[in-house]
Amino acid sequence: MKSKTILLALLAVCTFSLKAQQALWGGAPIVSPEVNDDKTVTFRFFAPKADTVLVTGDFLPTEKVKTPFGEADAPINALMKKDEKGVWSYTSDKLASELYSYSFIVDGLKVSDPNNVYMIRDVASITDVFIVGGGKADLYSVNDVPHGTVARRWYNSPGNEMARRLTIYTPPRYEEGKTKYPVLYLLHGMGGDEEAWIALGRTSQILDNLIAQGKAEPMIVVMPNGNVAQQAAPGESPKGLYKPTFQLPHTMDGTYEETFMDVINFVESNYRVKKDKAHRAIAGLSMGGYHSLHISRYYPNTFDYVGLFSAAILPDQKMESKVYNDIDGTLKKQIENGYKLYWIGIGKTDFLYKSSVDFGAKLDSLGMKYTYVESEGGHIWKNWRDYLTEFVPLLFK
Incomplete structure (x- = not known):
């Protein structure tokens, strides 16, 4: 009798909810x-x-x-x-x-x-x-084109002494062939995780559509978790279900840059990829742009393509890690080694606008060539999706 009463109560609640929103x-x-x-x-x-x-x-x-x-x-x-x-x-x-x-x-x-x-x-x-x-948002939609595969993979990170999770996009028909592909390492901003670019950035839809239109080379896109204190996105690790927070320990302190080769080693050991500088790109938004800047110069003969999307370049920040030593010298080393594209995008009302302009002036003083793009708006996903759609067609040509 008690269970019947509970069932009737649940039915009444469901009926009321349906009537509230549908019976109009x-x-x-x-x-x-x-x-x-x-x-x-x-x-x-x-x-x-x-x-x-x-x-x-x-x-x-x-x-x-x-x-x-x-x-x-x-x-x-x-x-x-x-x-x-x-x-x-x-x-x-x-x-x-x-x-x-x-x-x-x-x-x-x-x-x-x-x-x-x-x-x-x-x-x-x-x-x-x-x-x-x-218009441009058709690139963010699922269209009737060949689709790639999105997977969540766990990898061992010796540098962080833990198993960590990343999201990886493989292009259409990857599973069917033996072709080796170039790789774009795509990094999120502060407060994000390995889910950010695939959800907010619409990465898989953008890549599917650009590849289908012949505007982008088929490529693998790796979206790691940039928070070295985290194994995975909230709710996706043994830590369980908890409220996400904006800033975590070891954020932008050099640890992620030092241990980034763990990600590259996993990808190049488990996927059919071309393992040379000419077929590696790295890009990121905000904190991920900061990471892309420093990873690419800390390993100055690793990437031929670098993208800084609203990069969180903070000149007044005290940085004690060895990663941040001799920034000018390692940038010069990038120049000597050669690269194909150094791409900077920033919104005109972004709170990081001045630091991006100042960084451009530094590159000018070093004689480092780069592509600079200003857009309307500020520190927003609308800009970062735009930057991705502009950056990807320039890769691996």
């Missing part, structure tokens, strides 16, 4: 977000007793806010309107083709959209996402 307009489900034909997007949220519902996201105009790292751009909040059925709605202006993220704020509480199952984690924040197609 004659039983039709709520559609949110809805990308309209004119590229505006309509958001809807059922909350008849709420006093205020806002929507916020990177599709909205921004305002300056203070962060521990300086000023940054943050999206404003837009007020939604409630109809007679208790459904709040907001329709955006026409949006450019892009992958966007958003959340609702209901009476001061930030919540996810119950009608959108597509969500992405960024450090400890979960946001809903949607894609406006018909």
Whole structure:
């Protein structure tokens, strides 16, 4: 009798939930977000007793806010309107083709959209996402093209004295042949992990589409965990389920650079790859750009292609590791050894803009050639996906 009562209670809760979000307009489900034909997007949220519902996201105009790292751009909040059925709605202006993220704020509480199952984690924040197609975001979509394989692999890291996890993309038909491929090592930013580039960066979709269009060489992309105190992303290691944090021990202290050969050794021992400088590239965003800069100069005859995406170059930071000794000398060694591409991208309103410009001036003084790209916006995934789509077609030509 007791179990029957519990079952009836559960059914009542489920029925109420379904009615709350679907039994509107004659039983039709709520559609949110809805990308309209004119590229505006309509958001809807059922909350008849709420006093205020806002929507916020990177599709909205921004305002300056203070962060521990300086000023940054943050999206404003837009007020939604409630109809007679208790459904709040907001329709955006026409949006450019892009992958966007958003959340609702209901009476001061930030919540996810119950009608959108597509969500992405960024450090400890979960946001809903949607894609406006018909432009560059078509590269971020799963299209009818040959697809590569995405795997999560564990490798032994003697330098860190632990098993560690990475994400690896192999191109279409890798499993069917004997071809050896070039490798791009793609590094995440602070607070990220081996899931960041594949989820937020849409790496597998971008590579599938660029390769299918003949704009990129088939390649393997390795996305390691750059937090040497971590075995793997939160929830993916024996540590269990815990709240992710932004900064971990040994962040940007030289340990990752010193032990990076553990990653390369694993890849070159377990995958069909071309094991020479001409077929290795390294790139990363923010902290990953910092790591890419220093790994490429610490091992100055290892990579022919280097990409710094909004690199966290912090000239005032005290760096005691041997990795950071003789920076100018090792950069000169890179020049002497030769390389094919040194690529720097930065947003005009990025809080790291000045340090990127200053680093460019250092390279100028050393006579080191590089490609420099400025984009609109700040320290955001929108820019980093753009940089990846610009950088990848330049590799291994």
